[in-house]
Amino acid sequence: MSEPRLSNPDRRKLSFLxxxxxxxxxxxxxxxxxxxxxxxxxxxxxxxxxxxxSAIDLSPxxxxxxxxxxxxxxxxxxxxxxxxxxxGLLAVLAGVLSRRFPAVGAVIITAFGVVGFLAVITxxxxxxxxxxAPIVSIVAGVATFFGLHSLARTQAAAxxxxxxxxxxxxxxxxxxxxxxxxxxxxxELAPGRRRFLAGAGGVAVGAGVAGLxxxxxxxxxxxxxxxxxxxxxxxxxPAPPIPPGAAFPELGTPAFITPDPEFYRVDTAxxxxxxxxxxxxxxxxxxxxxxxxxxxxxxxxxxLVERTITMTxxxxxxxxxxxSTAKFIGVDLRDLLDQAGVxxxxxxxxSTSVDGYTAGTPVRDALDPERGAMLAIGMNGxxxxxxxxxxxxxxxxxxxxxxSATKWVTDLEVTTWEARQAYWLRRGWAQKAPxxxxxxxxxxxxxxxxxxxxxxxxxxxxxxxIGIRKVxxxxxxxxxxxxxxxxxVNEDTWRMWRIDLDLAPGPHKVVCRAxxxxxxxxxxxxxxxxxxGATGRHSIxxxxx
Ligand SMILES: Nc1nc2c(c(=O)[nH]1)N[C@H]1C(S)=C(S)[C@@H](COP(=O)(O)O)O[C@H]1N2
Ligand SMILES: [Mo]
Numbered sequence: 252m253s254e255p256r257l258s259n260p261d262r263r264k265l266s267f268l269x270x271x272x273x274x275x276x277x278x279x280x281x282x283x284x285x286x287x288x289x290x291x292x293x294x295x296x297x298x299x300x301x302x303x304x305s306a307i308d309l310s311p312x313x314x315x316x317x318x319x320x321x322x323x324x325x326x327x328x329x330x331x332x333x334x335x336x337x338x339g340l341l342a343v344l345a346g347v348l349s350r351r352f353p354a355v356g357a358v359i360i361t362a363f364g365v366v367g368f369l370a371v372i373t374x375x376x377x378x379x380x381x382x383x384a385p386i387v388s389i390v391a392g393v394a395t396f397f398g399l400h401s402l403a404r405t406q407a408a409a410x411x412x413x414x415x416x417x418x419x420x421x422x423x424x425x426x427x428x429x430x431x432x433x434x435x436x437x438x439e440l441a442p443g444r445r446r447f448l449a450g451a452g453g454v455a456v457g458a459g460v461a462g463l464x465x466x467x468x469x470x471x472x473x474x475x476x477x478x479x480x481x482x483x484x485x486x487x488x489p490a491p492p493i494p495p496g497a498a499f500p501e502l503g504t505p506a507f508i509t510p511d512p513e514f515y516r517v518d519t520a521x522x523x524x525x526x527x528x529x530x531x532x533x534x535x536x537x538x539x540x541x542x543x544x545x546x547x548x549x550x551x552x553x554x555l556v557e558r559t560i561t562m563t564x565x566x567x568x569x570x571x572x573x574x575s576t577a578k579f580i581g582v583d584l585r586d587l588l589d590q591a592g593v594x595x596x597x598x599x600x601x602s603t604s605v606d607g608y609t610a611g612t613p614v615r616d617a618l619d620p621e622r623g624a625m626l627a628i629g630m631n632g633x634x635x636x637x638x639x640x641x642x643x644x645x646x647x648x649x650x651x652x653x654x655s656a657t658k659w660v661t662d663l664e665v666t667t668w669e670a671r672q673a674y675w676l677r678r679g680w681a682q683k684a685p686x687x688x689x690x691x692x693x694x695x696x697x698x699x700x701x702x703x704x705x706x707x708x709x710x711x712x713x714x715x716x717i718g719i720r721k722v723x724x725x726x727x728x729x730x731x732x733x734x735x736x737x738x739x740v741n742e743d744t745w746r747m748w749r750i751d752l753d754l755a756p757g758p759h760k761v762v763c764r765a766x767x768x769x770x771x772x773x774x775x776x777x778x779x780x781x782x783x784g785a786t787g788r789h790s791i792x793x794x795x796x
Contacts, residue, residue: 264350265403269447273399274346276454277360278338281392283462285367289384290468294522295374295606296381297465298367298388303327303334303521305370312679312781319566319573324516331521338363353400360396364389375607395454402450406443469522477527478641484580484629487554496738497747502709503694504747507740508559509575511636517564517573517652519674523638524606524659531642533587533626537601537665540592547642550628553582558623558648561713561744563686565651566780570691570789574713576744579646580629585618587626593618593665601671602645603662610657611673613683614665616647622716623648623743626660648743649716651684651784681783688714688773689785690722690748690765695793703756703795708734709749710789714767718742724750725762734763742768754795762790 265273282299289297295304307330310318318326341359349356368385371377498507509515528547536542557580564573588600593614600612617624624647628635635641640658647655653675664671668682676682690712695701712719718739723731737747752761766772777787 265400265407267347267350269403269407270346270348270350271343272346272451273396273403274342274344274349274356275339276399276451276458277346277356277392277396278342278363279458279462280395280454281360281364281388282338283458283460283465284391285384285388286465287461287468288387288465289381290465290472292380292383293377294469294472296371296377296384298364298371298385299331299334300521301370301374301385302367303330304374304519306330306334307519307521310678312675315675315678316566316780319517319564320568320571323572327521349400353397353404356396356400357393360392361389364392376605399447399450399454402443402447406441406447409441409443472525474525474527474637474641477529478634478637481528481551481634481642483632484551484555484634485632486557486580488556490557490559490578491740493559493740494738497740498737499709499747499749502707502749504709504711504749505575505693507576507744507747508631509577511577511631511633511639514575514577514630514636514639515562515564515573516638517566518638518658519608520606524604525637526605526642526659526661528642531661533643533661533663535587535591535663535665537663538594538597538667539588539665540594543587543591545587547628550582550626550643553586555580555629556583556625558625558646559740559744560623560625560646560648561715562646562652562656563713563715565653565680565684565784567689567785568780569689569777569785569787570791574711574745577630578632579625579627580632581625581627581643581646584624584626584645584647585620588614588618588663588665591665596667597665598667599665599671601664601666601673602657602660603664604657604659605661606659608657609671609673610645610654611668611671611676611682612645612647612650612655616650616655624655649686651686653680654682654684679782684783686713686715687784687786688712688717688719688765688767688771689789690763690773691789692761692763692791695791697791698793700794700796701754703754706752706754706795707749708752708761709747710763711745711747712763712765713745714765715743718768719746719765720768720770721766722746722748723764723766724752725764726752726754727760731764756795758792758794760790760792762788764788 285298322329345356345359371381371385493507498504500506532544532546534544557578559578561576567573597614600614600617603609616622627646628643644658692710694709712722722734724734725731734748734750764773774786
């Protein structure tokens with residue numbers, strides 16, 4: 252190649268495609284390198300995940316509600332996909348904007364990197380080594396960007412320089428190629444272009460290997476072996492067996508005990524925390540007489556209790572699915588708190604999970620012997636599923652999950668309301684959140700068509716920890732009729748109901764309302780889930796034919 256062309260490379264911009272490709276590959280290299288390093292220093296240090304986690308943490312309460320309502324358990328998958336889309340578009344933009352001046356793209360990529368860096372250093376659950384991940388990520392991104400850019404520019408310069416005797420020489424082999432069969436000639440590439448494509452391909456493969464390697468290494472750290480080693484859990488005080496007639500699954504209600512894979516899941520964790528029993532501990536401190544730290548064996552060596560409890564999420568909309576029941580196995584939270592000695596002026600039990608999530612529970616509820624608050628290590632005879640908090644979580648009947656059910660819990664601080672504000676409180680949700688009395692129609696489904704005549708209608712009602720007294724049904728704005736209730740298991744669990752209707756062909760509307768054992772009947776007034784749970788009555792419309 253001759254001097255004049257290379258000395259003036261900026262005369263010509265890169266092609267749109269080359270610019271976009273460079274942007275995307277630099278992004279891929281940055282994310283993959285960061286993810287690989289994060290596999291060693293803490294997976295949440297991956298800039299990709301850290302940005303996602305920060306996006307979750309920066310979301311206001313209504314956005315969480317929207318995400319749960321719209322995407323349900325798939326909210327995180329959707330977030331990660333949305334991030335790929337946004338970052339991909341920004342990378343294309345960065346590449347295209349720097350077709351003439353690579354500095355533009357380098358600045359954009361570095362800005363990306365700084366966002367990732369800030370996201371990592373502000374995570375509550377990462378150590379100091381974690382900064383390595385975003386640093387390596389930035390270096391990989393910028394290096395890839397400059398490397399590919401210079402390859403591409405050399406190529407562009409070579410292809411577009413004014414014809415010169417030197418170039419005639421350079422292109423000579425190509426002239427020969429024209430004698431080859433047509434197809435091959437069309438694929439014939441100039442060496443510059445070949446070098447760029449080889450570089451691009453190398454980056455793509457390298458990013459793929461690094462990224463997948465990071466994922467594989469992170470996966471190999473999972474807690475499932477530790478969980479399997481625990482084996483089945485037996486309670487010294489088992490929960491009474493579920494009596495026949497406790498549920499009507501044949502009529503469309505859920506089974507009384509929710510199968511583990513169907514148990515609803517709500518949390519802020521992009522990557523499910525992996526905590527082995529041998530590294531888990533629970534510290535109880537703050538306004539106590541003597542702070543204590545308990546290991547897993549300190550829990551399992553106590554007599555374990557088992558309680559059947561229905562858990563509910565504050566974000567559950569009218570008729571929604573975020574309610575499930577399990578037999579939880581663990582110890583009384585009160586026993587642990589008593590061992591530490593809670594001071595009388597304490598108000599809040601501030602719990603923290605290994606990933607930095609926090610919840611605030613009234614100390615009074617945690618200590619109330621009637622309430623039966625638990626530190627649970629198992630569910631349905633087995634250790635907790637990892638996504639439901641293995642090795643240990645809190646479960647407190649009658650309080651929405653966000654103020655009571657911290658999963659992967661490692662720290663309990665006894666404190667005041669003034670001193671600490673928990674995760675969702677800071678985002679607009681209420682400080683106190685007892686479960687509201689509610690009911691739901693499970694069958695028929697809205698907009699279903701059923702046969703006219705005898706139509707069985709069934710559903711669930713709940714009012715933990717008070718219990719359900721009755722459920723009533725109203726058909727087509729007629730009089731309220733009492734439904735049959737299932738056999739009661741305990742007042743901390745849901746209660747199924749059923750009623751047979753006799754319906755003429757045509758459209759119908761059915762509304763349900765529950766009355767709890769305090770005498771309170773569900774209000775018709777519809778209130779949104781934010782800030783402390785929905786009110787109103789679930790109704791469905793369907794057609795009999
Ligand atoms: N560590 C942690 N614990 C958590 C949460 C969370 O985001 N992180 N979410 C809470 C909320 S809002 C609910 S409703 C319950 C849900 O528990 P589950 O996923 O086991 O059903 O967990 C609670 N515990
Ligand atoms: Mo929740």
